[in-house]
Amino acid sequence: MRAALLLAFSSLILTGVLTKKSGYPTQHDGCKIWCVFNHFCSNYCETYGGSGYCYTWKLACWCDNIHDWVPTWSYATNKCRAK
DSSP: OHHHHHHHHHHHHHHHHSOEEEEOBBOTTSOBOBOSOHHHHHHHHHTTTSEEEEETTTTEEEEEEEETTSOBOOSTTOOOOOO
16 A cells, blocks of 8 residues: 555656646747757757757747756747847
């Protein structure tokens, strides 16, 4: 019984730690990563444990399954001030 509870508790902890997300990764100034070619975005996203491509219409990198701690762009928290 104790082993089952320990296993369930450990699983819950690991689920929160090992989560992945998708989105537009941001630079230190809060702006999306600018791109034209898929190769750049693919390499960039792979460094954060995921995969990605250049979303041509927005000229920005989109990453899938990157680590949860990687900052991504959000309309609600947008801090990018385009020059």
